[in-house]
Amino acid sequence: MILKKKVDKEKEIRKLHQALQEADSVIIGAGAGLSTSAGFTYTGKRFEKYFQDFEEKYGFHDMYSLGFYPYNSMEEFWGFWCRYIWINRYTLIPSDVYQNLLDLVKNKDYFVLTTNVDHCFQKSGFDKKRLFYTQGDYGLFQSSSPSGVSKKKTYDNYETIRKMVLSEGFQIADNGELIVPQNTKIKMTVPSALVPVCPDDGKLMTTNLRSDDTFVQDDGWYEAQNRYHDFLKSHQGMKTVFLEIGVGGNTPGIIKFNFWKRTYEWPHATYACLNLGEAFAPKEIEKKSICIDDDIGATLKKLKEWID
Template sequence: MTCGPEISFGDKITVLKDRLENADAIVIGAGSGLSTAAGYTYTGKRFEEYFADFERKYGFRDMYSGGFYPYRTMEEFWGYWCRYIWINRYAPIPSDLYEKLRTLVKDKDYFVLTTNVDHCFQRSGFDRKRLYYTQGDYGLFQSSDPQEASRDKTYDNYDCIRGMLLAEGWQIGQEGELFLPESGNVSMTIPSNRIPVCPDDGKLMTTNLRVDDSFVQDEGWYQAAERYQEFLRRHEGLHVLYLELGVGMNTPGIIKFNFWQYTKENPKAFYACINKGEAGCARDITKRSVCMDTGIREVLEALEA
């Protein structure tokens, strides 16, 4: 992997502006770095604000570790996960970064491919018909053992998660903000009668996240996948900008490697990688690439200027 031509930040912005303005289509590839830049940090103050009690009891210091902890009861499992889901899916987005990105592309022919599961694109006004969430959605449940009637189904979890939080003692603001009560005390468990059960097979529910081969790809998932493939087919051989934001090497086969290949195959295509600490591209597309080892907000604000 290489970083492409060594030119200044300002020159890279000039190149990227030109490619944005003259592209027939823009394909945005968004990884976890984009949401991190938007304020979705999983450690530090944000973790301590909502999970101090779990930190004291179990010693983990980030949301990911808490998400994989082997809780002894489902009441405690969902006591943790209802907070996790709410603040990363239903509470207000911490910053306007996604809105800045939407403003940049809203008048262009664009499509979004993302491994993020926080649904920030749709919540920030992106056209839902131009979004393909490959790895799931914090806002959906699925059966823990999807078969027969539940095999291809997911279930909206807003009301269920909200009920869990209120049962723990949390307060929820008009915009979805999550507050501790005046006492500062909340339960770490939910009542047993709030444990979610699949209405189609009677088994326990779980999150619709791609963590193993039981992940449910529902009808909406397949429709989005087809819309994405059709978008790529319609723009074959045209001036396409593959704009990659915050994609690391955790799952490079979903976005990064494909973007490299599409750029290589189409002489009119251009690849842009914006990723603090992990900006680079394949050697055979360096002449049609710009890689920026810079914060995403800094780049978007420079493009606005």
């Protein structure tokens, strides 16, 4: 049974502040809502600034939907995806949301489990040895049909993606911001010579994002998985906060369900959920749960102020 009830937000934030202060370890489970709160929105003005041409041609009003469109050519496929990857992976984080989260846990024994693929944890200074990104990385290519060597191999895409967005007519500022020059018609395709091909198997490249059984889990992925499992084993008897932030219903089995299960099983565990509109917990762990239905960025900012 899922518990949803009205709570005093201020009281819940203070409870979380105390739980974090007293915790021996903190395990963060981060979903898309955290990056949305940080400013990486997929709709609205940000979408219109960079994808107005695709919106006019195909009628979609968000990046997510256009990411699934079956484009007629690889030149147009990468015409869309190079912009998408650049602004969500290689630009500065628009706010201090991730930095505030780091400030809350940097002096704790922490680990991060995330379905986000935008590299925000690394860019904010989180220890990469304490991070397991389960669903891929916008900054990596993989073979579209991996086999042999390419079956467990990914490829950095920064230089290629940079060349792609420049070829469309964009400019790149010193801080990485993608600029639409005035009086410039942006192209919707990239040159055929920039369409990436896997150097190991000769197949077309694609994004390293989990969507089907062709997703490549490289050596780094398995190393991160092992570090996460080792962290769980070594902290099972400790006072641990399972801090779930911005996790929706798309892949609840990766973070949400596991956090509920371990909070129920671990005698000294606390489950905390930060999520605007989706903060809840099962009745079985009601007394061990802290649910804050409010803006994630505002909640983290208040918590940081109290710690400071």
